[in-house]
Amino acid sequence: MADKKNHDERLERLMNQLADSVVGLSDEAILAETSEVGADPKQEAERTRSVLRQASKALDNVNERLSNLGHTINSDDWWRGHWGYHNTCVTCGSFVSFTTATGEMRGEALDGLCPESDQYTIQRREASR
Amino acid sequence: MAHLLPYPEPPEPSLPPPRSINASPKSALLVENDESLLSFLRTSLKHEGYAVRTAANSDEGLRLYGDCAPFNVVLIDYCVPPKDGVVIDHCAPLQTHGTALAIAIREINPSQGMIIAALDYRNAREVPRPPELMHIRLLIDISNFQLRSLLEKIEVDRAIEALTSSEVLRLQQSADFRVRGLGRAARGRTWEDLLQQAVLRTLIGAEDTRQGRHWNKDVDFVMHLTGAMRSISSNWKRQFKETEAYLISEFPIHDAEGQEHSPLDDVASRHTAADQCLIEKDEEDRVLTIFKDDPEATQVLQGLLDDLKKNEIMPRYALGEKQYAAAVKRIRVKLLGGRNGGGRGGKHGR
Numbered sequence: 001m002a003d004k005k006n007h008d009e010r011l012e013r014l015m016n017q018l019a020d021s022v023v024g025l026s027d028e029a030i031l032a033e034t035s036e037v038g039a040d041p042k043q044e045a046e047r048t049r050s051v052l053r054q055a056s057k058a059l060d061n062v063n064e065r066l067s068n069l070g071h072t073i074n075s076d077d078w079w080r081g082h083w084g085y086h087n088t089c090v091t092c093g094s095f096v097s098f099t100t101a102t103g104e105m106r107g108e109a110l111d112g113l114c115p116e117s118d119q120y121t122i123q124r125r126e127a128s129r
Numbered sequence: 130m131a132h133l134l135p136y137p138e139p140p141e142p143s144l145p146p147p148r149s150i151n152a153s154p155k156s157a158l159l160v161e162n163d164e165s166l167l168s169f170l171r172t173s174l175k176h177e178g179y180a181v182r183t184a185a186n187s188d189e190g191l192r193l194y195g196d197c198a199p200f201n202v203v204l205i206d207y208c209v210p211p212k213d214g215v216v217i218d219h220c221a222p223l224q225t226h227g228t229a230l231a232i233a234i235r236e237i238n239p240s241q242g243m244i245i246a247a248l249d250y251r252n253a254r255e256v257p258r259p260p261e262l263m264h265i266r267l268l269i270d271i272s273n274f275q276l277r278s279l280l281e282k283i284e285v286d287r288a289i290e291a292l293t294s295s296e297v298l299r300l301q302q303s304a305d306f307r308v309r310g311l312g313r314a315a316r317g318r319t320w321e322d323l324l325q326q327a328v329l330r331t332l333i334g335a336e337d338t339r340q341g342r343h344w345n346k347d348v349d350f351v352m353h354l355t356g357a358m359r360s361i362s363s364n365w366k367r368q369f370k371e372t373e374a375y376l377i378s379e380f381p382i383h384d385a386e387g388q389e390h391s392p393l394d395d396v397a398s399r400h401t402a403a404d405q406c407l408i409e410k411d412e413e414d415r416v417l418t419i420f421k422d423d424p425e426a427t428q429v430l431q432g433l434l435d436d437l438k439k440n441e442i443m444p445r446y447a448l449g450e451k452q453y454a455a456a457v458k459r460i461r462v463k464l465l466g467g468r469n470g471g472g473r474g475g476k477h478g479r
Contacts, residue, residue: 007413008312010434012366014416015310016359017433018464021457022302023355027295033458034298037466045294048301048324052289055325056282059332078333085333100325 055100062098062105070114071096091116155179158197160190160230161206165280166248170204186210187230194234199241204268205230207247207256224259231262244268281343285331288350296351300324302465303355307362309464312412314369327357419463426463429456 022030034041066073071089073096078085083106084099092115096107157179161167171181182197184190187209194203207227210216227245234241246268247256253267292300304320304327311318331344331353344353413434420426425448432442443453 010436011312011413011416012310013436014430014433015306018457018461019303019306019310022299022306022461023351025299027293029458030295030298030302033302033462033465036462041294041298044301045297048297049289049292051321051324052292052297052300052328053286055328056286056289056332058325059282059329075333085329100329101322 054103058098058100058103061103062096065105066096066109069109069112070116071109072114089114156197156200157181158190158193158200158203159183160185160187160204160209160227161246162186162209163206165284166206169280169283170246174204186212186215187226188212190230191233194237198234199238201242203231203234203241203243205243205245207245207250228258228262231265232259235261282332284346285328285344288344289328292350300351300354300358302461304358305465306461307358311362311366311369314366316365316369318365323358323361324354326361327354330357330361416464420460423456423459425452425456426459429453430460 025033031041034044063073063075066089070091071094072091073087074090077090078087080086081097084097084101084104086095086097086107088095089109092109094107094109094111094114096105096109098105155178157174159167159170159174159181161170161183162185167183167185171183174181179201182193182200184193187205188211190203190205190209194200205227208225209227209230211226231243231245234243244266245256245258245262248269250256250269253269256267256269258265258267301320301324304323308315308318308320308323344350348356417427417430420430425446428446428448429442432445437445439453442448443450448456
């Protein structure tokens with residue numbers, strides 16, 4: 001077991017040090033290294049940027065879907081579980097979760113309108129009076 | 130607004146002379162002291178085709194109104210302070226500086242279209258107004274305090290778009306090495322998962338806890354994401370149970386000579402994790418084998434595997450600064466290129 005832990009930690013240390021070394025590279029150096037790996041730096045950068053956007057987009061999608069169904073989610077209450085991020089509607093308590101890997105959404109909150117959505121509509125009218 | 134965000138916005142670009150605004154087909158005056166909200170509202174109105182003037186307090190708002198009126202719309206923060214530097218702890222019912230400004234404008238021009246914004250409020254009942262302002266439209270944060278999260282998201286989205294190619298590549302490669310360092314604890318996750326988790330953690334909170342790791346704007350966005358990735362990968366490692374079942378994909382099918390080979394065939398041990406030990410050892414040997422014809426890279430690798438720092442590795446192997454940097458570069462390039470045949474791996478790259 002000691003050997004296993006040892007090899008495990010040695011590899012982790014190595015990779016973490018390499019990860020840290022990348023952060024300190026100059027612009028020219030990181031672009032040159034990407035080319036040396038055999039990739040086009042510009043294409044790689046845009047592909048990675050789209051990966052970053054995808055996370056933000058997944059959150060947009062779930063928020064929009066919930067909003068259309070009249071659910072109200074406290075955006076500070078998302079929590080990470082075994083399968084993606086989870087939350088509950090503050091009005092009706094129904095559950096929702098989503099994952100960025102596939103953009104998939106799950107939960108009873110997606111099954112239909114929030115039972116309290118009438119109240120939601122009234123508040124919206126009051127607000128725009 | 131009553132609650133100010135703890136970071137500064139970039140300075141307002143210089144505006145044209147006040148009178149020129151009336152040349153625009155639609156004009157708006159925004160009176161809001163919260164820079165983030167102001168930026169959000171200004172951008173929204175500009176997208177709607179409005180020429181926008183802004184004031185950060187009610188005195189300045191009244192002066193601007195006097196100089197530039199009429200506007201198509203005047204949007205006034207319910208709790209705007211009277212002057213710069215005045216902190217509003219609470220808004221007195223019926224009589225705030227926002228409502229006072231609205232009344233003053235109404236006296237100058239009774240037909241001026243106005244909106245009172247109360248974006249830290251939950252519903253209309255929480256925003257009392259004097260009777261003479263009851264006909265004025267009220268804008269509140271209908272979705273229960275979602276606006277600040279929306280503003281945070283807008284800032285993060287902008288930061289993603291503003292990243293340079295080299296910054297994005299640094300993040301990618303850093304994520305890649307960090308996930309490789311996890312070994313089995315990565316549980317099939319890739320650098321893409323780690324990067325996306327870092328963005329989501331910034332937007333909506335941390336794993337397992339209900340406390341967000343929001344972006345402190347004093348910290349560079351790349352450094353913030355790098356720190357988030359470090360923390361997330363450590364967390365993945367802690368959560369991993371060594372007795373977890375293996376995925377068949379975790380076992381090498383072919384050895385270096387292309388022969389079919391399973392490490393389990395050679396294992397006869399009472400240790401439940403002996404097979405995993407073999408995989409880790411195999412990976413370490415594989416990495417060292419890649420550099421068997423590169424003595425300097427092998428020395429640096431050995432040093433890094435032994436948890437030595439640069440200033441310890443260099444004297445131990447009599448390496449100069451340039452030799453060390455060049456060896457580390459060769460290690461990075463070969464490891465990144467070797468696994469994926471030149472391209473970057475990940476779910477979209479395969």
